[in-house]
Amino acid sequence: MSVLTLDDALAAPAQHRVLTGDRPTGALHLGHYLGTLRSRVLLQDAGVRTFLVIADHQVVTDRDTTAGIADNVHEVLLDYLAVGLDGPRTTIFTHSAVAAIGQLMLPFLSLVTDAELRRNPTVKAELAATAGRPMSALLLTYPVHQAADILFAHATLVPVGRDQLPHLELTRTVARRFTRRYGALFDEPAALLSDAPTVLGTDGTKMSKTRGNVVALRDDEDTTAAVIRSAVTDGERHITYEPERRPEVANLLLIAALLLDRAPEVVADEIGAGGAGRLKAVVTEAVNEHLRPVRARRRAFAADPAHVAGVLADGNAVAAGVADATLEQVRAAMGMAYGV
Incomplete structure (x- = not known):
């Protein structure tokens, strides 16, 4: 797997496109800031095209309710804007507003096996965190959902820690198998390896x-x-x-x-x-x-909610346009562009 550092990306910003994001399960904290948010601002300011997903669909991978999710999305968006991320330069969007991502999952699911999903380290870790809860189909297919996130934007770089490299490898597998089956459309994204240290919380465990x-x-x-x-x-x-x-x-x-x-x-x-x-x-x-x-x-x-809502609406529109175009490319590659 190709692995780059933040310095590599900043040295050649025009060559890269980044996809990253957060689950809206609460306001962001100092660990997020030191671990990822500051580097996202650096990428944006350097001119790297960045897509930032507020992953609201992923909230229901291991939860029975979406209560409070609208407030959490708003809080995360406020945190993004406060640290210096902005709509015109960074495309900030929510999963639920970009229907084509879900549609891309269908052909991508055909490119992986049940066994590959079940042995994925991230799926195992997320399942363990549910304390014995049965695995939902959405949790099982979570890595393919992430592959759709990454590939719809034609991202070339995905920020990860070393422990997440196997997760990104499945996205690369999807891109590679799509190429073999239908023709070259997706690059295999590289890892943008974070060297940010793990910040512990006040109880001595990872800040969470x-x-x-x-x-x-x-x-x-x-x-x-x-x-x-x-x-x-x-x-x-x-x-x-x-x-x-x-x-x-x-x-x-x-x-x-x-x-x-x-x-x-x-x-x-x-x-x-x-x-x-x-x-x-x-x-x-x-x-x-x-x-x-x-x-x-x-x-x-926070005192200007109309502006905040506008940033998200604009980002959703941009992301939806990019995803729709990618979906059309996928349909054409698969011979499913009927009546066009």
């Missing part, structure tokens, strides 16, 4: 909306301070950056370092014998200072 251990981008400064004060550390007074031995302390140092654009070892040396109290104060100040303009923009966008 479902665990409730997050610093949300929409939080005010007092809430942020309270959340960080509750973060797990250890009993040692002197602060050192030792990720293996002191993961919780190292995580707080890493957050501060990323936001201050400094090495975590330097931040640790400056705190020294100040202990956990001083560490948390430094992190709180770094987070609140860095996110202050982001939060100000978020409040401004």
Whole structure:
């Protein structure tokens, strides 16, 4: 599999097209910001054509209800706009508004086997997270749905972590088998490998909306301070950056370092014998200072819901147009363009 870095993409922006996105299961948090949102803004600002899906259909892969989904879509959209992503330069859309993606799934499903889907690492991980819930057909076919997301846009790059490489490989398999069966239409997308570190939540596990251990981008400064004060550390007074031995302390140092654009070892040396109290104060100040303009923009966008709705409507229209054109290409390749 071809693997590129963010620097590779930024060095040749006109050569690439990116597809990425998030499930609307709640407002976005500091882990999203440090892990993906900042790099998306860099790609956009460099001129890389980017499609950003708010994956509302994926919410029902493992849930019985769509209650609250409209609010969650709105909150995610506000977070996108607040960090600097914008409609004219980044196509922001929802699954449910682009019917052709679902139509593309049908021929793509014919190109993979049941066994390939069942052994897909992402399907296994998502199933394990449902705590014994029976697998829905939508969850089983989730990798093909993602392939349709990627290929409808003719994306050449897909941001992933190393653990997601097997998932992207199935999209490449779909593209390759389509070419063999019907002719060349889709490139096999490369992985845009993220080197962003995993940001832990306040309980020492991975920061996650479902665990409730997050610093949300929409939080005010007092809430942020309270959340960080509750973060797990250890009993040692002197602060050192030792990720293996002191993961919780190292995580707080890493957050501060990323936001201050400094090495975590330097931040640790400056705190020294100040202990956990001083560490948390430094992190709180770094987070609140860095996110202050982001939060100000978020409040401004929240006060103009018509503009926010317009950004999504415009993105939906652009994505639907691209998907419709791709679907027509697929029909023609398969000999199903009747009456045209």
